[in-house]
Amino acid sequence: MTIFASASFFMYLMGLLSFCLNRKHLLLMLLSLEFIVVVLFLLLYTYLCLYLYEFYFLMIFLTMSVCEGALGLSVLVLLMRTYGNNYMISFNLLW
Numbered sequence: 442m443t444i445f446a447s448a449s450f451f452m453y454l455m456g457l458l459s460f461c462l463n464r465k466h467l468l469l470m471l472l473s474l475e476f477i478v479v480v481l482f483l484l485l486y487t488y489l490c491l492y493l494y495e496f497y498f499l500m501i502f503l504t505m506s507v508c509e510g511a512l513g514l515s516v517l518v519l520l521m522r523t524y525g526n527n528y529m530i531s532f533n534l535l536w
Contacts, residue, residue, distance in 0.1 A: 445487065453480045467520065467527040471513045478506045 456477040463469035482502060489496055521527055 446484075449480055449484050449487075453477060453484075456480060465528055467517055471510075471517060474513065475506075475510060478509070482506070 456473055460470060460473035460477065463473060482499070485499060485502060486496075488494075489499065517527060
């Protein structure tokens with residue numbers, strides 16, 4: 442089980458690294474966030490299976506992650522319609 446945990450932790454760190462390196466492109470940032478959510482779901486699932494807990498928290502986690510994904514895609518569509526591209530440098534929202 443420790444090999445699986447270390448591989449999952451490595452995948453989580455790679456998701457964070459890809460999120461930090463793709464900070465200029467909104468679509469790639471959203472894809473990196475979804476990858477991180479999938480890895481966290483996998484870790485939660487194995488933790489709950491290992492200790493024989495209930496899986497109701499996974500349903501809440503999946504609901505929140507789906508809401509996060511839908512909200513991110515709606516922001517992406519809004520910014521694409523407003524600015525014409527999905528590069529963070531052209532949004533002028535942060536400064």
